[in-house]
Amino acid sequence: xxxxxDEELCIGCxxxxxxxxxxxxxxxxxxxxxxxxxxxxxxxCEAAAENCPVEAITLVED
Ligand code: SF4
Numbered sequence: 001x002x003x004x005x006d007e008e009l010c011i012g013c014x015x016x017x018x019x020x021x022x023x024x025x026x027x028x029x030x031x032x033x034x035x036x037x038x039x040x041x042x043x044x045c046e047a048a049a050e051n052c053p054v055e056a057i058t059l060v061e062d
Contacts, residue, residue: 002036004033005030006056010031015048015052016048016049020048022035022039023045045059
């Protein structure tokens with residue numbers, strides 16, 4: 001599974017980059033997936049998705 005961010009929905013809150021900084025980075029107030037396989041602990045992408053206030057992060061099959 002890899003995370004995808006819907007930039008139309010993203011409000012740039014930074015939750016995902018705080019939870020999973022190796023995967024998500026805020027660039028120009030939008031979250032970008034900079035390295036989809038760089039989770040620093042098991043499930044941090046899932047946690048980032050769960051903590052996105054606008055449900056902009058989805059996990060898709062490779
Ligand atoms: S948690 Fe959601 S709204 Fe917040 S920066 Fe990440 S993708 Fe955007």
